Amino acid sequence: MFKLLCASICLLSAPAFGGEWKYEGGNTPIAYSDNGPAQFQFACRGGDLAMAYWVRKPGGAVAAAASMSLAMTSTGPEVSAGADTSFAQDLPLIHSDGTSVVVRGPVARQWARIAQGAHENIHLAYVRTKSAGGLEFFDRHSFTAKGSSDAIAKVMRQCG
Numbered sequence: 001m002f003k004l005l006c007a008s009i010c011l012l013s014a015p016a017f018g019g020e021w022k023y024e025g026g027n028t029p030i031a032y033s034d035n036g037p038a039q040f041q042f043a044c045r046g047g048d049l050a051m052a053y054w055v056r057k058p059g060g061a062v063a064a065a066a067s068m069s070l071a072m073t074s075t076g077p078e079v080s081a082g083a084d085t086s087f088a089q090d091l092p093l094i095h096s097d098g099t100s101v102v103v104r105g106p107v108a109r110q111w112a113r114i115a116q117g118a119h120e121n122i123h124l125a126y127v128r129t130k131s132a133g134g135l136e137f138f139d140r141h142s143f144t145a146k147g148s149s150d151a152i153a154k155v156m157r158q159c160g
Helices: 002-013 060-064 105-117 148-158
Strands: 022-024 030-034 038-045 048-055 067-073 086-092 099-104 121-129 135-144
Touching: 022 148, 030 148, 038 105, 038 121, 038 135, 038 148, 048 105, 048 121, 060 135, 067 099, 067 105, 086 099, 086 105, 099 105, 105 148
Parallel strands: none
Antiparallel strands: 022 030, 030 038, 038 048, 048 099, 067 086, 067 121, 121 135
């Protein structure tokens, strides 16, 4: 009984990473991971690879912003200003049932490769530069890397 209680407490206190990556075919092939509060996805839209990060209930700073940068890493416990974090600069935010951002082109392809090569987790956050310098990170979320390589590869095969 004690072991069951300890296991339950550990599971409840662990950050939500969601299930493994999923793939859906059809007119718009998509690979995605959903951790409940946020979703990270790659889709083939109009023959181009697009990457999206969607936060269902963003914090006030993100909800009020017209644009922000986006950060992603597949190493360490979260995104940071370190060299292992990749950035997509000044992207317009879409505010509809949460806040999302869509990235296309070389950055989407680069991040698809990073996500495919992740061993455990993929971490994302919205970012802006502080007026005094340095970076502020908002709505940090983590997603499991399990299944990302295969699911993203299926989308990329259809995006040329």
